[in-house]
Amino acid sequence: MASSDAPIDVGHVALVVRDLDKVATFYQQVLGLEPLTSDGEIRRLGARGTTLLELRQDKAARVRAPREAGLFHTAFLLPSHQELANWLGHIARIRAPIQGASDHLVSEAIYLVDPEGNGIEVYADTPQDTWQHSAAGIIMSTEHLDLNALLSDADADWQGMPRGSVIGHVHLQVGAIPEAEAFYTGVLGMKLKTRYPGGSFYASGDYHHHLATNIWNSRGAKPLAGGETGLAEVVLRATKSEHDALAARAGQTGEILTLVDPWNIPLTITTKDETHVG
Template identity: 40%
Template sequence: MKFHQQPNTFVSHVQLIVEQLERSLSFYQGILGFQILDRTDSTASLTLNEKDALVTLEQPAGVLPKEPRRSGLYHYAILVPDRKELAKVIQHFIDIKYPLQGISDHLVSEALYLADPDGNGIEIYVDRPSEDWEWIGEQVTMSTEQVNLRSLLSEANGERFTGLSSDTIMGHIHLHVSDLAKAAEFYIQGLGFKVVYQISNQALFISTGGYHHHIGLNIWNGKGVQAPSRNSVGLKFYTIVFTDEMTRDSAIKNLALLGYSVNENTVVDPSGNHILLKYQEL
């Protein structure tokens, strides 16, 4: 969890548009164990530690179903504190027969993939100890391998899932973008992230502080894809947290030099993804 605090820049929160708020709450509360932190007629902010909102759900007027082959959310990823917690989550989904999209060993982490009732992608993962990650220069070694599921599930040691741990945090976000070069300019020159892993000309993984990635960017929905409609199911915005106000304001100035305007600390990346820029307050 050291990569999600000062002096690093990281993702802390996502706000999602959903078609039916009550249906979504049944999933997030009943299946994942989130609690409601704040609620209005059309939104619900969800927490695991009773103080920080990790996910906010919104059902806007005139909501549209998820639009295919657009930029936007590939998945958001919630990071559990240890392997036992991931084992309990996986066993829980096996027990309730919830459809999973995959379980992968990425060398730096082990991950479970699924979607919420609206098709918003979710990764639930645990990091391997950072001292075990392999670096070649400034590039971390990642892959997609088969998980040793027997070994992983044995970590639960008979303990049952009763909801995601209160120590669970937002680990990273992975986005569909329309142009990888423009996205790289925005996130690297503008926001100050560094490339730590690349899949040919298809995907970039970027971070601060030597993390394997705080943000993933890919063109797997196609080059030049359009942004989704603002009231369609998917990502409304996500939050990036800087180490302090000076660092955040420096990033805003860098974005301005690149031609991006920041209004009320919110900026839109080249692919139409909206980002709230915050800083850590001591």
């Protein structure tokens, strides 16, 4: 199962930024997102016509502190190991700094940060038939990723974010794990797939995770007050049956559902075309 084949997946992420031009240029030059629409202080970027990222400019926004609740990273999922290798060749050529790289067993991931401190992961999944499970859930780890070996697999110049790229998952900073698990498995209805010390991973269907929450930097964080930079909303797409079940749990009606988790992190749920659900 691909991330986007699940009954609920991530459509796109919206960020509040202070310098729209600078941040948009970064995502275009470094990640290869293409500009799709621009409406005053809102700009949408994506891959082959599909919106993956929405940037909302607010020059007066308060800069969110690193220990507050909010975004840990937005994870851009590339269609293959080969595309990840080609992208690595691109960022090596332009000398874009990275923060780290990991083999998570279920994926190969490279981490970086945008000009306003928003975390980014660019990754490719390993073959699903190699994923391992235990009684506690899917087995994930954080192992060394050999970037030289990955780079040696590059076979073409990067031509921008390829067709089939999606937001594979979104990782959030929260104040406490029990409350996070109660919301994301209860109200949102996702499965708890695995736990790390201080972190929990949730998914729809058989994917390894669509959302994650951790307290590594934010233990005890209070609910967001609003007006800060960073995550504006995560837009999820759900099949009609999942959408209706979620609406019933949340006590809402309508095609677009709006939720906030215990830290005032906004989630918007829309419906998806079920013909593309595996």
